[in-house]
Amino acid sequence: MRLLDWIVLLGTLGFIVIYGVWKTRGSKDIEGYLKGDNSMKWWTIGLSIMATQASAITFLSTPGQAYEDGMRFVQFYFGLPIAMVIISITVIPIFYRLKVYTAYEYLESRFDLKTRSLAALLFLIQRGLAAGITIYAPAIILSTILGWNLTLTNLFIGVLVIVYTVSGGTKAVSVTQKQQMAVMMGGMLVAGFMVVHYLPESVSFGDAVAVAGKMGKMNVVDFSFDWNDRYNFWSGMTGGLFLALSYFGTDQSQVARYLGGRSLTESRLGLLFNGLLKIPMQFIILFIGVMVFVFYQFNQPPLFFNEATKNKVYATDFAPEMEALEEQHTALFNQKQEAMHGLVAALRTDDEKAIAAAQAEVQGITDASKVVRDDVKALITKATPDAETKDTDYVFISFVMKYLPAGLVGLLLAVIFSAAMSSTASELNALASTTVIDIYKRSVKKDKDNFHYLRASKLFTAAWGALAIIFATYASLLDNLIQAVNIIGSIFYGTILGIFLVAFYVKYIKGNAVFIAALLAEAVVLYCHFYTDIAFLWFNVIGCVAVVVFGAIIQFFMGQKKGELVA
Amino acid sequence: MIRIETMKETDNKPTQELDKPPFFKSWKSMYWLVLGNLAFLITLFYIITRIYS
Structure with a gap:
């Protein structure tokens, strides 16, 4: 990391945190703290919903997923717009009519206190554990790639989130998520532009997409039905719908986003905004991953994207075997270079026979490279049995670190931190509101004044944040x-x-x-x-x-x- | 702020619309826009898949 990267990273994150604290200072009652005074406009709600769902892993793993498996993961989101419509029609009006703070509050109106408390407790257990992982998952990848201390990285993410979430509550979460979404999408678009820019001069954008297609990466939609296939049109429309309904309709970290709306109309529009833009957003992130794949067809990729794990093998008696595999990998890449340029030339001729021949040659070398990669993974398991052999999470970040210029590395790291912070903030806010409204205020301290519950909400937000950091710190054990x-x-x-x-x-x-x-x-x-x-x-x-x-x-x-x- | 309401009040009937959506006369049109956009995207993705396969 260069000085400019540090300035961009810390400047971006510092601005977001300070802006969040300043903009939402002075919450005086629990309504303002937990529901943002019902002042949110639809675009704030929409961006907040998208930022809550987009965790750091979305930006680290999704391009890697496309690198390995192509575009088809986007089908997983096909059920989401339908879920947004169903929730807008049936769920939001009920929550609004009852003026609830949490989704579980509604269950007491519909059923009874014990059912409400049961659902709230189940949510707290599940989301409490997930909050730790939301911090830990990007921290472990960043600390591996950058050599940072894992505990300090966990603390850095966690403390920044706690500062503005405790200070400004729901409003701070939503306000900062607008900036975070701007950083995330801006950073990813810049990364996408750069990867296309770094393609060889002889390879145009059109050539790159055509090459990706011929190498099986432009497989966006698959209508064939297969129970064992995780991502196809049918699993997206059924499983995706089911998951989106449960996540957006019953998970307080999402419900709180639209309950803070100025009106029923604003909340509905916020959800529908997500229904319109979520699939294009995922498409763009996956497409950037595909372009990284094409880039690595013309520039030698690492033998194994998690360099730290590879270096551990070099420190063992298996180093000579790893060196031999590196040599095979380099030789195959040199062969592939000619074959790739041959494929590009053939694609320009529109000669089906020439294209098929070039494609077959490229495929043969790709298959041989895959065998070498499988051998590397087997060697890693033999040399370091505890090591993770899946390296797709490291594909995008290793491209960023190796190829992007000073300043942009800092921006892309700000994207990952922003994503981690936006998801964590929503989780802490939801955990605190559920703890206070559904448990503490309802069953523990029933008749306290407004200020008492406001203070309790802040304390519970900080406590859940501290718990998440502790959980993230010991997660590696x-x-x-x-x-x-x-x-x-x-x-x-x-x-x-x-x-x-x-x-x-x-x-x-x-x-x-x-x-x-x-x-x-x-x-x-x-x-x-x-x-x-x-x-x-x-x-x-x-x-x-x-x-x-x-x-x-x-x-x-x-x-x-x-x-x-x-x- | 805890409300215990009868089933009649929490009944799952369509809410009386106080607000209108922007650009459209009814929410139904807005919902069709979202679903139409989904259909458009799936069609577009299918065409992309066919062209580049």
């Missing part, structure tokens, strides 16, 4: 932690969604029935987790369906009267 947190999330998410689905759409089922159904559903999910081999992503579906089915059966046996709303 646990094996496969990110997957562990995803599993924990899946264990609870389905049940929470099931409770809300019943609340919104199955009027027949009442409070007692849904509460027992939720406990049973959670038991079923836990059984599946501990005693079956079912993939954890299915826990979301199982938990949700179980709540609805059990709820209906229990309600049938309890009868309408016993299950009536406790009022």
Whole structure:
């Protein structure tokens, strides 16, 4: 990192934090602190929703995903616009009519206190763990690439977020997210321009896209149906819809964004704004990854993108084997150079035979390179058994560090930090509001004044922030932690969604029935987790369906009267 | 601020619209815009996939 990069990075982040604190100073009541005085306009809400969803991993992993697997990941978001419409029609009007602070508050109106508290607790466990990972995941990658101290990187992200989130609450989160989104999209567009600019002079932008297509990276839509294929049109329209409904409709970190709207219209427009722009945004990020892939067809890529892991192997007795693989990798790349220019020339002739021949030659070398990369991964596992052999998360950041000029490296790092901070801020804000509104104010200290709850909200925001930093600091001690947190999330998410689905759409089922159904559903999910081999992503579906089915059966046996709303 | 309301009040009926969306006469048109944009993007992506495959 050069001096200019430090100035850009610290200047950008410092400006956002100071602006957030200054702009939202003086929150005097809990309404202002947790709902931003209901003053947010639709574009602030829309950008805030997008910034909350876009974590640092979005900007680190998504280009790497496109590098490895092409554009098809964008299909995962096809269900999102439909979910935005459904939530705008059915969910937001109910939240607005009841003037709730949190999504779980509504559950008491619809069912009873115990169901509300159960859903709030499930959310707190799940999101509390996720907040630590939101900080840890980019910190571990940045500390590996840049040689920074992991604990200090965790502290840097966490403390910056705590400063403005504690100070200004929901309003500070939304206000800063506008700046953060501008930095994120501006930085990514500059990176996209630079990668195209760095292509050889003989390769135009059109050639680059055509090459990407011939190498299987422009696979944006796939209508074929396959249960085992994670990303196709059908999984996006069903699984993507299901996930978007649960995330945007029941997760307080998103619900808080649109509850801060000036009116029902502003909140709806904010969500629909996300429905219009989310897919193009993901397309752009993936396309930048594809351009990085094309760039590395003409410039030698590293043998393994996580250089730190590779260097660990060089420090062992397996160094000679790694050197031999490096030589094979270089030789194959030199062969590929000629083949790639041959493919570009053939594409310009529109001669199908010449294109097919050039494509076959390139494919043959690509397959040979893949064998070498597989050998490298096997060698890494042999030499350093604990090391991660997936290096796609390092593709984009290693390109940034090696090729972008001074100043732009700082800007791209600001993109990653901004993304980490925007997601974490929403999480801390949601955790604090749920703790105060659904637990503390409702069941612990019921009759305190407004100032007391405002102070409690600030204290809980800081406490959740501190907990997230501690969790992020010790995260590296646990094996496969990110997957562990995803599993924990899946264990609870389905049940929470099931409770809300019943609340919104199955009027027949009442409070007692849904509460027992939720406990049973959670038991079923836990059984599946501990005693079956079912993939954890299915826990979301199982938990949700179980709540609805059990709820209906229990309600049938309890009868309408016993299950009536406790009022 | 905790409200306990009867089912009738929290019923899932369409809300009376106090506000109108900008540019359109009704929210229905706005929703069709979002869904139409989705259909347009999927069609565009399909064309891109076909052209560059």
